[in-house]
Amino acid sequence: MTTTPSDDSKGLPIPHTALTWSVGGVAERLDLAPSTLRTWDRRYGIGPSQRTEGGHRRYDEVDIQRVRLMAQLTGRGVPAGTAARVATSVDAAGLASALAPNTPTTTGGHPGAHSAVEAIVSSAAALDADGLARIYQRVTRESDLVSAWTSVLAPALRKIGERWSDGSLGVDSEHLASELLVTELRSLTRANRARIGGRREVVLASADEEQHYLPLVAVEAELSLQGIGCLFLGPRVPAEALIDLVGRSTPPVVFLWASITRPATDPLWTALSSIERPLTLVIGGPGWPEDLTTTSPNVTLRRAATLDQACEALTTAVLPAG
Ligand code: B12
Structure with missing residues (x-):
């Protein structure tokens, strides 16, 4: 080690300094094995930007923060190759923000x-x-x-x-x-199958011509945790087929997803007017118009803006009150 800067606080802007560190010094500072540092340098290019005349590695502060990010990502289970691509793709400012202890994100609510x-x-x-x-x-x-x-x-x-x-x-x-x-x-x-038994209490479908269906899979998984089973119809379910299904059999609770903007005159809304038994229809996704209402007296229409809201509305419709 050439010298020991005193401030090693995470997340502060990385100082541009001429001070450099040896492999042993960085290993001690970051609590990593020296052999790991050499491997990351050789295999992934996560190493020092300088060498001594004798060929010894010399890490500056930015190099060290890059190693720190690599260690943090691999420690969370990110494969080394991917972690290295992330760590090498950010500059000094990006490193400082990625390593900040309480990095403000648009996400929040989940560790890391x-x-x-x-x-x-x-x-x-x-x-x-x-x-x-x-x-x-x-x-x-x-x-x-x-x-x-x-x-x-x-x-x-x-x-x-x-x-x-x-x-x-x-x-x-x-x-x-x-x-x-x-x-x-x-x-x-699947892990919750035993809890559900053979019951299928909620129909999950995406609107006509709608290929996106990931939110349905998320709803299915979350409801399974609550012991509620689903009839999963998946993407691109024609309005008539859906109406036919809920008209003739249980369950009368449907979640319908649309990512892509629905046509101004959606055939679904015409078809809904013919429903003769009570139906709770929960809609989700940015594809639905803002001002959606239904004139059918048998249909209770709910709009969900989040996964949580969707599951809450569906659970309430399925489970007996109280
Ligand atoms: C994965 C994906 C695909 C996959 C779908 C695979 C699958 N199994 O679902 C494939 C590759 C097939 C695909 C195809 C297409 N896709 Co695509 N796709 C996506 C992507 C990346 C994720 C879709 C998703 O699951 N979104 C759900 C959540 C994560 O996102 P969100 O709806 O924006 O979330 C908001 C709310 O809905 C709410 N929310 C979040 N999660 C949940 C959950 C529930 C239950 C609820 C109620 C609310 C909710 O919170 C968010 C804040 O408002 C999106 C990006 C995006 N922003 O959605 C593009 C996206 C939806 N696709 C897009 C496009 C253009 C297409 C294609 C037309 C491309 C093409 N030319 O072929 C086709 C679709 C054809 C069709 N007719 O459906 C555009 C749509 C733009 C638009 N509004 O018209 C997007 C937005 C990408 C983009 N940024 O441009 N796609």
């Missing part, structure tokens, strides 16, 4: 939400299927599902959507990220 979102998006961009599966598993087991969805999974999906839209991430990444999330959420539902 900000870096989990980043890790999901980076793993999707890198088509790192194993890494994604591991992060999803960790995130869904670290807190309750509603928090995990609201703070991490939905923000990550929105970010993936933005990156797809600006052309910086391919549709292959979008498919991979959603497929693996479906797998993870379904494993939660």
Whole structure:
């Protein structure tokens, strides 16, 4: 070690300093094995920006914070290759903000939400299927599902959507990220099968021509935790088929999702007027118009803005009062 700067507080702007550290010094400071530091340098380029004349590694403050971020991400289960891509893609300011103890994020409510979102998006961009599966598993087991969805999974999906839209991430990444999330959420539902038995009390469907259905899978998983089973119809359910189903059989509780803006004259609303038995219809997603009402006396229409609200409305409709 050449010298020991006294201030090592996390999250402060990283000082530009001429002071540099040896492998041993960094290892001691960050509580890592020297061999780990050498491996990260050799394999992933997470190393010092300088060497002594004799070829010894010399880390400056920015190098050290990059190693710290690498250690933090791998410590949370992010695969080393993906963590390295994240750590090398940010500059000094990005490192300071990623390492800040209470990084303000748009997510909140889940430990490490900000870096989990980043890790999901980076793993999707890198088509790192194993890494994604591991992060999803960790995130869904670290807190309750509603928090995990609201703070991490939905923000990550929105970010993936933005990156797809600006052309910086391919549709292959979008498919991979959603497929693996479906797998993870379904494993939660399967784990609750015994609690549900054979009951199917809520119909889950996406609107006509609507391909997005991930929120249905999240609702299915959350309801399964509460012992409520679902009839999962999935994406692109024609209005007539849905109305026919709820007209002739149980259950009379339906959750309907739309991400894409619905047509001004949605056939569903015409079809709903023919319903002859009581139906609770909960709608969710940005595709529905603001001012939706139904004239059918048999239909109770509820709008849910969040996963939590959707599950609350569905549970209330299914479970006997009191
Ligand atoms: C994954 C994905 C896909 C996958 C879907 C896989 C699957 N199994 O569902 C695939 C690749 C198939 C796909 C296809 C398409 N997609 Co897409 N897709 C997405 C992505 C990344 C996530 C979808 C999702 O699950 N969203 C649900 C939550 C996470 O997001 P949200 O609805 O914005 O959340 C808000 C609320 O709904 C609420 N909320 C969040 N979670 C929940 C849960 C519940 C239960 C409730 C009630 C509320 C709620 O909170 C948020 C704050 O307001 C979104 C990005 C996005 N922002 O949604 C794009 C996105 C929806 N897709 C988009 C597009 C354009 C398409 C395609 C038309 C592309 C194409 N040209 O083919 C097709 C759709 C064709 C069709 N007719 O449906 C656009 C839609 C723009 C628009 N409004 O018209 C988006 C927004 C991407 C973008 N930024 O441009 N897509």
